[in-house]
Amino acid sequence: MSQILTILFGVGILYLALTSRMRTYIQVIALQGFILFLLIARDFGKLDWFTFFFLSFETLAFKTIIVPAVLWRIVERTHVARETDPHIPQFGSVVIGTAVFLAGFAVTDWVSRIDPSVDALPFGIAVSTLIIAFFIILSRKKLITQVMGYMLMQNAVSLLMIAMAVELPLLVNLGVLLDIFTLLFLFLLFLGKLHSTYEETSREKLTSLRDQP
Amino acid sequence: MTARALNVLFLLIIPFLMAGVINRVKALAGGRKGPPLLQPFFDTLKLLRKGAVVSRVTSWVFAVAPALVLAATATALLLAPGVGRVQTIAFDGDIVLCLYLLGLAKFFQLISALDTGSAFEGMGASREALFSVIVEPSLFLFAGTLALVSGTTSFGGLFTLVGSGAWPAVAATTGTLLFFMLMLTEGCRIPVDDPNTHLELTMIHEVMILDNSGPDLAFLQYAAALKMYLFALLIAALVLPVDIAPFQAAVVLPLVALLCALLAGIVESLVARFRISHVPQFLFLTVALALIALAAAVYFRGGAV
Amino acid sequence: MILPILLIFPLLAAVPLFSLRSRRAERSVLIVHALLTAGAVIYWGVAGPEEFIGYFRADSGNLLFLALIAALYLAVIPASFLYLERQKASELWHRIYVVAMLLFVFSMTGAVLAKNLGLFWVFIEATTLASAPFIYFERHQSSLEATWKYVFICSVGIAIAFIGILFLALSAKGESDLFYTDLIANAPRLGRFWLLFSFPFLVVGLGTKAGVAPMHSWLPDAHSEAPSPVSAFLSGMLLNTAFYGLYRIFQVMDAAGLRREAALFFLVCGFASLLISAVYISGATNYKRLLAYSSIENMGIIFIGVALGGGALFAAFLHLVAHAFAKSSLFITAGNIAHRFGTKDIAGVRGLREADRPTGALWGVGFAAIAGLPPFPIFISEFLIAREMVTQGRFGLLAAFLILVTLVLYGMARAAFGMYLGSAPAGAKAEPPRPIEWLPQAVLLAILCLVGVAMPEVIRRLVEMASL
Numbered sequence: 001m002s003q004i005l006t007i008l009f010g011v012g013i014l015y016l017a018l019t020s021r022m023r024t025y026i027q028v029i030a031l032q033g034f035i036l037f038l039l040i041a042r043d044f045g046k047l048d049w050f051t052f053f054f055l056s057f058e059t060l061a062f063k064t065i066i067v068p069a070v071l072w073r074i075v076e077r078t079h080v081a082r083e084t085d086p087h088i089p090q091f092g093s094v095v096i097g098t099a100v101f102l103a104g105f106a107v108t109d110w111v112s113r114i115d116p117s118v119d120a121l122p123f124g125i126a127v128s129t130l131i132i133a134f135f136i137i138l139s140r141k142k143l144i145t146q147v148m149g150y151m152l153m154q155n156a157v158s159l160l161m162i163a164m165a166v167e168l169p170l171l172v173n174l175g176v177l178l179d180i181f182t183l184l185f186l187f188l189l190f191l192g193k194l195h196s197t198y199e200e201t202s203r204e205k206l207t208s209l210r211d212q213p
Numbered sequence: 214m215t216a217r218a219l220n221v222l223f224l225l226i227i228p229f230l231m232a233g234v235i236n237r238v239k240a241l242a243g244g245r246k247g248p249p250l251l252q253p254f255f256d257t258l259k260l261l262r263k264g265a266v267v268s269r270v271t272s273w274v275f276a277v278a279p280a281l282v283l284a285a286t287a288t289a290l291l292l293a294p295g296v297g298r299v300q301t302i303a304f305d306g307d308i309v310l311c312l313y314l315l316g317l318a319k320f321f322q323l324i325s326a327l328d329t330g331s332a333f334e335g336m337g338a339s340r341e342a343l344f345s346v347i348v349e350p351s352l353f354l355f356a357g358t359l360a361l362v363s364g365t366t367s368f369g370g371l372f373t374l375v376g377s378g379a380w381p382a383v384a385a386t387t388g389t390l391l392f393f394m395l396m397l398t399e400g401c402r403i404p405v406d407d408p409n410t411h412l413e414l415t416m417i418h419e420v421m422i423l424d425n426s427g428p429d430l431a432f433l434q435y436a437a438a439l440k441m442y443l444f445a446l447l448i449a450a451l452v453l454p455v456d457i458a459p460f461q462a463a464v465v466l467p468l469v470a471l472l473c474a475l476l477a478g479i480v481e482s483l484v485a486r487f488r489i490s491h492v493p494q495f496l497f498l499t500v501a502l503a504l505i506a507l508a509a510a511v512y513f514r515g516g517a518v
Numbered sequence: 519m520i521l522p523i524l525l526i527f528p529l530l531a532a533v534p535l536f537s538l539r540s541r542r543a544e545r546s547v548l549i550v551h552a553l554l555t556a557g558a559v560i561y562w563g564v565a566g567p568e569e570f571i572g573y574f575r576a577d578s579g580n581l582l583f584l585a586l587i588a589a590l591y592l593a594v595i596p597a598s599f600l601y602l603e604r605q606k607a608s609e610l611w612h613r614i615y616v617v618a619m620l621l622f623v624f625s626m627t628g629a630v631l632a633k634n635l636g637l638f639w640v641f642i643e644a645t646t647l648a649s650a651p652f653i654y655f656e657r658h659q660s661s662l663e664a665t666w667k668y669v670f671i672c673s674v675g676i677a678i679a680f681i682g683i684l685f686l687a688l689s690a691k692g693e694s695d696l697f698y699t700d701l702i703a704n705a706p707r708l709g710r711f712w713l714l715f716s717f718p719f720l721v722v723g724l725g726t727k728a729g730v731a732p733m734h735s736w737l738p739d740a741h742s743e744a745p746s747p748v749s750a751f752l753s754g755m756l757l758n759t760a761f762y763g764l765y766r767i768f769q770v771m772d773a774a775g776l777r778r779e780a781a782l783f784f785l786v787c788g789f790a791s792l793l794i795s796a797v798y799i800s801g802a803t804n805y806k807r808l809l810a811y812s813s814i815e816n817m818g819i820i821f822i823g824v825a826l827g828g829g830a831l832f833a834a835f836l837h838l839v840a841h842a843f844a845k846s847s848l849f850i851t852a853g854n855i856a857h858r859f860g861t862k863d864i865a866g867v868r869g870l871r872e873a874d875r876p877t878g879a880l881w882g883v884g885f886a887a888i889a890g891l892p893p894f895p896i897f898i899s900e901f902l903i904a905r906e907m908v909t910q911g912r913f914g915l916l917a918a919f920l921i922l923v924t925l926v927l928y929g930m931a932r933a934a935f936g937m938y939l940g941s942a943p944a945g946a947k948a949e950p951p952r953p954i955e956w957l958p959q960a961v962l963l964a965i966l967c968l969v970g971v972a973m974p975e976v977i978r979r980l981v982e983m984a985s986l
Contacts, residue, residue: 003382011390014501018494094494098501102508109512114711115688120513121379130681137674146670153677160681164688174636175680177643181673184647188666 002042003121009035009159010101010125013132013152017097022075025148026068032155033063039122039162058176059158067151070186074144093139097132104128122163129156147185154178219463220295224287227467228438229254231445231474235402238478253438257431265427270330278325279429279436282318286436289314290443294368294450297462306366308356312349315443318436319345326421337420340489344405344417347496348398354503355391358510359384372450383509387502388451392444394499396473400441403481405492415486441477445470520558521570521631527554528624532617539609544616545599551620552595555627556588563976574631582984583630583762586839589965590754590846591623593958597747597850600954604857605656605745614651615745621648622751626759635696638763639676639683642727645756646672652748653740664736664743671736672726679723685716686767698766705773713774720767721783727760730821731790734814738802741810742862746853749806753813754846758838761820768824777827784825785915791818792922799929804862806852808933809845812888815926816841819903822919826906833902835985839977840895843966844887847959851880854955855937859946864933869942876956878938883963885934889927895970 012028019025037059044052108124133156136149161175233250240247249255267276291301292311300307319341326338359371362380398405401418408419422433449469453462487495531547538544559581562568567577576584598619602612625648629641646669654665687696689712694704701708726733741749771780795815802808816837823834854877859867870878890896900923907916969977 003379004386007383007386010505011387011502014498014505018498094497094501098504101501101505105505105508105512111715115709121383121509124512143666150670150674150677153674157677157681157684160684164684174640177640178673178677178680180643180647181669181676184650184669185673188669 002039005035005038006122006125006159009155010128013125013129014094014097014101016136016152017093017132022144022148023072025145026071026075029071029148029151029155030064030068032152033059033068036155036158036162037064039159043162054176058179062179063151063155063158067182067186071144071148074186078144093135096135100131100135101128104131119163122159126156126159126163129153129159147182150185151182154182216296216299216459216463217301220291220299220301223295223467223470224290224439224442226254227445227470228435228442229257230467231441231470231477232438234471234474235478235481238475239482242479242482253434257435260431260434261428263427265425265429268329268424271328271424274321275325275328275424278321278328279425279432281321282325283432283436283439285314285318285321286439286443289318290439290446292368293443293446294372295446296466297457297459298369298372298450298453298455300368303367303369308360308366308368308371311368312352312356315440316345316349322421322433325425329424331424333420334423337417337423340417341421344398344492344496347493347500348395351391351496351499351503352395354500355388355506358503358507359388361507362510368450372447373455379513380509383513384506385451387506387509389448391499391502391506392448392451393473393476394495394502396441396444396448397477397480398496398499399437399444400477401437402441402477404484404487404495407486415489441474442470445473448473519568520554520561521568521574521576524554524558525570525574525624525628525631527551528620532620535613535617539613541609541612544613548595548598548616548619551623552588552591555584555591555623559585559588570631573634573637574628575633576631578983579986580630580762580984582835582839582980583758584627585980586758586842587623587626587630587755589962590751590842593846593850593962594747594751596954596958597750597853598745601745601747601853611655615655618648618651619748622652624648626755629759630762633697633699635683635686635698635701635763635767638766639679642679642724642760642763643673643676645727645759646676649744649748649752649756653744655745655748656743658743661743664739668736668740671733675723675726675733677723678719678726682716682719682721682723685712685719689713689716698770701770702773705770706775708770708774710774710776713771714776714779717767717771717776717780717783721764721787724760724764724767725787727756728764728817729757729760729791729814730787730817731794731814734791734794737814738798738807738810741813741849742804742806746806746849746856749809749852750846750849753810753849754842757813757817758842761817761838765824781825781827784821788818788821788825789915789918789922791815791821792919792926796922796925796929799926800932802929802933803864805855805864805867805933805937806849806862808864808930809848809852812926812930813841813845815923816845816888819900819923823899823903823906826903826910828906828909830903830906831985832982833899833906835981836895836902837899839981840887840899840966840969843962844884844894844896847880847962848884848888850959851877851884851956854951855881858949859943864937867937868940869946870938873942873946874951876951876960880956880959880963881934882938884959885930887963887966889930890923893967893970895966895973898970 009032012031016025016028037056040047040052040055040059047055104127105124107127108118108120111123112118112120129152133149133152136152137146140146140149157175157178230250232253233248236252237247237250288302289311292303292307292314294300323338323342326334326341356371360366362384363370363373365371397403401408406417406419407415418437422430425433446466449466453465453469457465528551531551535544535547558576562576562581562584567575569575598615602615605611607615622645625641625644629638629645632638632641650665650669653668654661683696686701689709690696690701690704691709693707693709694700722733726736729737741752744752768780768784771777791814795811795818799808799811799815802811820834820838820841823830823837854874855867855870856862858874858877861867870881872878887894887896890900904916904919907913907919968974
């Protein structure tokens, strides 16, 4: 069951590469958060109760509900329905996304030959997700899309933690601190500062600070 | 023997039921009561009783195409794994024949549309041809992957997802998604095509059969429903357990098919049709899924995983 | 005893400031904190190492970094007061400045004191959060842009560093926890594959914060938009704090017998930084950005020194100290120039020499210090690094190093001389300079000159022990 969930996590990413609609991004992020929660719930017996509640709060309340809801509000307020004019055309994104998945699986194969204790499927999907998140951050122009890329990256990190079963509760709980940044970004965006200062919340406008070589 | 008889029986009923379920779901979602579940069946019977009007500019191709399309599709379905994964006709390499029969049906549908000499139908045919170019590789790639893993080229053994580790789960998930997307595409359902539209410019399948009438139209519509049923069968073969009892399979199989129809209806109610230029991207996703399955077969099948 | 006080004081002191609403109280808290930090450093230097709840430790390894924090803090405070006065900061923003400064120094101190890699990571994350308000402080459109870039790029870097730490934990599974000392002691038994796998992530992640190319793109923006005293702190201390953790991990790699691989990463980052700053510095039109590119260059030199090892290791740490002092003094001076001329454009500043004698002198001397002219220690460190390259027979590297450093020097010199010479616009001469404007930088540069001419034993030992 957890394997199927993990694959759905990955397919969600692939679907993202296909679309340019902000709402799809948000839905995929929320879906991934929920899948992460289910994956953690599966480990109910293995974790101590504090870690368990901590992690389920983080995945269910934070990643699945709060962040997507806030993102949704921002999208509605700023009327950025879709990411127009990305650097790379949509069709290319799908091809790249697929290639990344194949590369991610290849890396996983290599890693799991050396360390068989790694859970290959979530590891592979986490690595692929990570690369695609970078791709989105680098190739998409709107600030809100970049924040979503950051959210994807965090989801990938969470999946990676589950995949590697690192038995360090300290570290697992530390990972949650990454969310503080998300909150900060959302705060900045939600304040509408970036929106009111720039006509459109686009990275393209953020180029007044630049040097020519 | 019973399984084969059931296969044929289901072939005659379930495709109509699936079409009925989709229409009913859409009607309910739209706040209407909707036609009876067997309305497509009654429509077909009605059409079969009527005579056909044939345009004077058409040749023999137009006349034989509907029958050929139906025959090829129905034969393909007899090769597909049915109740308890039993095929009505089985031999080594039947999967290739099945896929090519589908290709043959498509070919005749295309040239019969072109045969009418109408600009609209030619346009529909060209779109259908474009989408097939993407659909066929994904289907062949996925089937090839399954064949690679199972070591057989017969549908019967293909879907016993053997192997350790993550491979069976990957294959089941990606395969189900892939077949569902292909079901929507080949069955001319909404994100790709709109069976209800009355604007020839946006149609694909419906515009291709615009000139057909009477029994010919019934044949083509039945063939389209059969294709949806084919993909439902493939999904069922993927997700149902290998060791399912025959009588259980006989009950569960129609349920899976109707569930697929239900989902298709929900998708149709929720999703808007894609722009034509957007469809190839959607279809490429099926290729991506097949590629992922292939990668999983290559990497996740060994004992190490 | 002083370690817990040093860690708790800024947190506790920040709370009453919100109810007191007094600028004087806020300023005195800052001064007390700076003096406390300096006192703690002297205390540890005399009385030896101190531990706190097993997670923090002040010892000879990090004393150099603590001393740097203390020294720069003392130098930055007068400049900060001056800056707040010139900006006519509202009561709220005055408080934000002071509290952010307390937290910023707290997080840097914590990062340097932390014994555990996970804890270090938390403090590095905190430095980003604590310093973000500074960059937005002037509330222009461009400061908003710089803030966004800074926070976004750094947080992506932080996330990557976290992945690196995960892999490191995997390599240490069952053998060691994430305390540096344990990691180094157990290094031979760590999983080599995961250790090697984690290192690129840690270099990219922490390297983002250390400002080395190719993860440097936040740095010029943040440095040019932040208030000048904060730029001094960012350049002089924040980059070094991130470098400190990275150096500890480098030591782990070294102890695990992976020195060659680790050095390769450092070398690539170092030369990429040199290249980037050489390419961009001549195109910079803003003198604070110019200084920022020079910071990228100097971090690159430090990375190269560490990668070379041997005699270059001492040189790298000497370079670190010299760069911190010289660059801080330059940034504070740049703040004075920006106030006097009302622009950050290189083209808008002419005749520093006659407009404001002390500032002009500081600008010239600071430039000499950062360029590595003889009495200053950067000359020594760059010379030692070049000599190490000769010793190791890496003449290709040497040639590239010298060419790139010269290019950067040329780019800086052109701008600096242009600003220094010429005739000043009338408006720039209006205010006579005050001692508080130039005294801290003069002290920093004087210390630097002293280190270059006759290195005091204390400083030599501090630098040596930090590199061990």
